[in-house]
Amino acid sequence: MEYNRKLGFKMAVILVTLLGVFLFSGCGRKEEQQTINAISHSVEDIVALEEQTQQVICPLDHVSVENLTYQRPIAVMIENSPAARPQDGLAAAELVFEIPAEGGITRFMALYQHTIPERIGPIRSARDYFIRRALEFDGIYVHCGQSPQAEKMFRAGKVDHLNEMGLGKFFWRIKDRRAPHNLYSSMEKLCSAASYKGYGKDCDFESYDFSSVSMQGGIPEEAIRITYPNRYYVSYDYHAEDDEYTRIMNGKLHADKTTGQQIKPKNIVVQYVSMAVIDSEGRLKVDMVGKGKGILFQGGKQYTITWVKQSESGLTRYYQETGEPVTLMPGKTWIHVVDRNTIVN
Numbered sequence: 001m002e003y004n005r006k007l008g009f010k011m012a013v014i015l016v017t018l019l020g021v022f023l024f025s026g027c028g029r030k031e032e033q034q035t036i037n038a039i040s041h042s043v044e045d046i047v048a049l050e051e052q053t054q055q056v057i058c059p060l061d062h063v064s065v066e067n068l069t070y071q072r073p074i075a076v077m078i079e080n081s082p083a084a085r086p087q088d089g090l091a092a093a094e095l096v097f098e099i100p101a102e103g104g105i106t107r108f109m110a111l112y113q114h115t116i117p118e119r120i121g122p123i124r125s126a127r128d129y130f131i132r133r134a135l136e137f138d139g140i141y142v143h144c145g146q147s148p149q150a151e152k153m154f155r156a157g158k159v160d161h162l163n164e165m166g167l168g169k170f171f172w173r174i175k176d177r178r179a180p181h182n183l184y185s186s187m188e189k190l191c192s193a194a195s196y197k198g199y200g201k202d203c204d205f206e207s208y209d210f211s212s213v214s215m216q217g218g219i220p221e222e223a224i225r226i227t228y229p230n231r232y233y234v235s236y237d238y239h240a241e242d243d244e245y246t247r248i249m250n251g252k253l254h255a256d257k258t259t260g261q262q263i264k265p266k267n268i269v270v271q272y273v274s275m276a277v278i279d280s281e282g283r284l285k286v287d288m289v290g291k292g293k294g295i296l297f298q299g300g301k302q303y304t305i306t307w308v309k310q311s312e313s314g315l316t317r318y319y320q321e322t323g324e325p326v327t328l329m330p331g332k333t334w335i336h337v338v339d340r341n342t343i344v345n
């Protein structure tokens with residue numbers, strides 16, 4: 001459609017230009033020169049217009065888009081306890097991290113750079129290990145409250161963040177669920193909050209490597225199951241017709257609460273790390289910096305990979321068995337950071 005609209009405009013400009021040539025014909029050399037100038041101007045205008053409407057590649061997911069929403073990604077903490085399901089805004093998220101929180105329940109960090117969901121939630125509190133992943137994308141980190149470890153990072157000024165506590169006007173509570181499972185916001189409100197806080201818009205992060213075709217090698221694998229403790233499991237089914245996976249949680253298709261839009265990533269990463277319980281609340285220490293193993297699912301195939309993260313804010317790089325960097329397929333990616341003992345089959 002976009003192409004046709006552009007083409008239509010180009011045709012209109014050419015027609016107007018030709019009409020100009022016809023009207024000016026027979027008016028002498030000077031006018032002829034002016035007409036030629038007019039034509040060349042028109043062509044320049046077309047080029048300029050095309051440049052204006054040219055698509056940009058979104059650094060986060062490598063999708064071709066007209067605009068980025070805030071330039072910098074917005075990274076939102078979303079709850080996944082049974083009382084919070086189904087959520088809103090997960091299907092539109094361009095990159096999602098699913099990592100355990102207390103008691104074997106996972107939590108999500110959903111990143112947005114070009115999509116503009118109208119409802120995102122339920123929004124919950126910060127954990128230090130999620131912040132270490134948000135920093136990789138220069139993300140503006142959105143949460144409601146925090147763990148003591150995350151508090152330390154905020155106090156040290158390590159990350160630009162939007163805490164509902166103090167910025168309540170940019171959030172709302174939905175009526176059909178009880179607190180704390182009902183805190184919502186939208187991309188529009190979160191971008192306003194980021195501007196209100198004066199956070200810079202310059203986008204400065206290393207993006208992953210992308211390729212429109214799946215990587216060489218790999219083993220065919222079209223059904224994936226990640227089994228967490230506490231009777232919680234996630235599965236994905238591959239659909240070759242659209243080259244995507246559908247996400248299933250505890251046996252139910254995972255879709256957004258309001259729109260019913262299904263979650264369909266292109267790439268699924270499982271990253272094995274060391275985790276340990278560190279307090280009586282069951283809070284976890286998750287070793288994000290270092291190196292380890294993992295699995296990538298893409299194009300209906302499974303690949304053995306490794307990961308390396310050299311510093312708190314440095315990008316976690318994923319490598320193939322050959323040592324070459326992993327390439328992701330443009331589109332949505334879900335990264336599961338799991339304990340070494342988690343069963344994936």
Ligand SMILES: [Zn+2]
Binds near residue numbers: 058059063
């Ligand atoms: Zn994007």
